[in-house]
Amino acid sequence: MIKGVCSTTLKNKPFLIIPHPFNDELFSSWLTRVAYAHHFHPQTFINLFFGIKNRGLFKNNVDAHLSDQMIRNIENMVHNKINIFKLTLRSFSGILREDDIIDSPSIFLCKLRFCPHCLKENIPYFKYQWKLAFTTVCIKHRCFLQDVCPNCKTPLNIFKMYNNTLSFSYCSQCGFDLKKSPTKNIHSKFKTSMSAMDIFHQGLYQGYIQLGDSIIYLFCFMDVVTQLSKLILSKRNFAFLHTHPLFLLLNSAIKKTIKSSQPIHIQLNIVENFALFGLILYLFENYPNNFAKFVSMNHLTHWDMIRDLRHISFWYETLVNSISPKYVAFGNMVTNEEIKHARHYLLSLGKLENKANLTQLFGNINFFNKYQLHR
Numbered sequence: 001m002i003k004g005v006c007s008t009t010l011k012n013k014p015f016l017i018i019p020h021p022f023n024d025e026l027f028s029s030w031l032t033r034v035a036y037a038h039h040f041h042p043q044t045f046i047n048l049f050f051g052i053k054n055r056g057l058f059k060n061n062v063d064a065h066l067s068d069q070m071i072r073n074i075e076n077m078v079h080n081k082i083n084i085f086k087l088t089l090r091s092f093s094g095i096l097r098e099d100d101i102i103d104s105p106s107i108f109l110c111k112l113r114f115c116p117h118c119l120k121e122n123i124p125y126f127k128y129q130w131k132l133a134f135t136t137v138c139i140k141h142r143c144f145l146q147d148v149c150p151n152c153k154t155p156l157n158i159f160k161m162y163n164n165t166l167s168f169s170y171c172s173q174c175g176f177d178l179k180k181s182p183t184k185n186i187h188s189k190f191k192t193s194m195s196a197m198d199i200f201h202q203g204l205y206q207g208y209i210q211l212g213d214s215i216i217y218l219f220c221f222m223d224v225v226t227q228l229s230k231l232i233l234s235k236r237n238f239a240f241l242h243t244h245p246l247f248l249l250l251n252s253a254i255k256k257t258i259k260s261s262q263p264i265h266i267q268l269n270i271v272e273n274f275a276l277f278g279l280i281l282y283l284f285e286n287y288p289n290n291f292a293k294f295v296s297m298n299h300l301t302h303w304d305m306i307r308d309l310r311h312i313s314f315w316y317e318t319l320v321n322s323i324s325p326k327y328v329a330f331g332n333m334v335t336n337e338e339i340k341h342a343r344h345y346l347l348s349l350g351k352l353e354n355k356a357n358l359t360q361l362f363g364n365i366n367f368f369n370k371y372q373l374h375r
């Protein structure tokens with residue numbers, strides 16, 4: 001491959017050869033294949049077509065960071081025949097996150113993963129799902145994905161080439177053929193947990209998931225997934241989950257010190273992420289009973305369930321409230337007037353105006369002591 005050429009003649013010029021992207025191909029994978037088709041090393045290709053000043057834009061998670069301006073440039077360079085935005089992970093903005101992915105790329109994105117068997121099929125390429133933290137296994141080949149070279153343990157960098165000769169299906173550090181990586185198959189007892197991953201993928205495609213009768217935007221659900229990850233691993237609420245077979249796979253993760261400053265999935269390996277995401281979706285099976293058991297067996301309060309959420313969706317607030325009602329911390333938020341009306345209301349229903357009935361009406365347990373009520 002041609003490397004180390006300095007010239008400005010190709011800058012912003014249309015590409016000469018334009019391979020068609022696969023349906024599920026990641027932008028960086030496609031761009032690397034474009035470079036190979038031109039017989040350029042990918043880094044040289046970027047320097048020549050976009051200018052050395054812009055090469056920094058193609059580092060650090062380019063699939064989530066590619067700017068609108070650069071997307072327009074590239075679309076011009078391919079004669080507007082390819083929707084470049086759709087190849088980037090920014091196309092999940094408003095689906096995976098309410099905001100643009102560019103603003104919070106670490107939330108559910110991970111190091112690039114791969115399935116050795118998929119790389120063997122036809123032309124090797126990298127799929128966009130392999131950058132998403134919840135994609136931990138290849139459903140087609142029923143094996144765990146991998147995110148480092150099995151020989152030298154280096155993470156993948158598909159813009160680099162070993163010896164300037166081997167393509168991205170070889171490790172850029174040691175030249176190991178990634179297609180020959182030994183694979184870890186999914187044990188039969190975890191096979192149903194693989195369908196959990198499908199729920200996330202379907203959610204990406206549809207923009208929502210369905211739980212019981214509720215239709216929930218995926219980004220609302222993902223906020224709750226983050227909250228539950230913290231409750232399980234940082235706050236160590238294992239009751240109800242500890243008997244599930246997946247919990248065994250979390251053995252080493254529960255011994256780790258989980259930092260609150262980083263997304264939890266970044267601190268776990270692929271098998272541990274498989275277990276964690278599988279267990280979280282298990283909480284939404286038999287909806288809402290499993291979730292209710294998790295909350296009550298771990299003695300979690302309304303506040304525990306919502307404390308780290310920036311925005312609480314109506315669906316989640318209603319769900320949590322039905323299991324662990326909101327405690328009103330300041331008794332004087334309910335006025336004497338309200339108490340008076342509530343007592344009349346209870347009498348009109350033929351009910352006792354006692355503490356239990358008022359608590360049910362107001363959702364509060366403590367402050368009725370000051371009122372003289374029938375027992």
Ligand SMILES: [Zn+2]
Pocket residue numbers: 115116117118119138139140141
């Ligand atoms: Zn595969």
Ligand SMILES: [Zn+2]
Pocket residue numbers: 149150151152153154171172173174175176
């Ligand atoms: Zn290697």
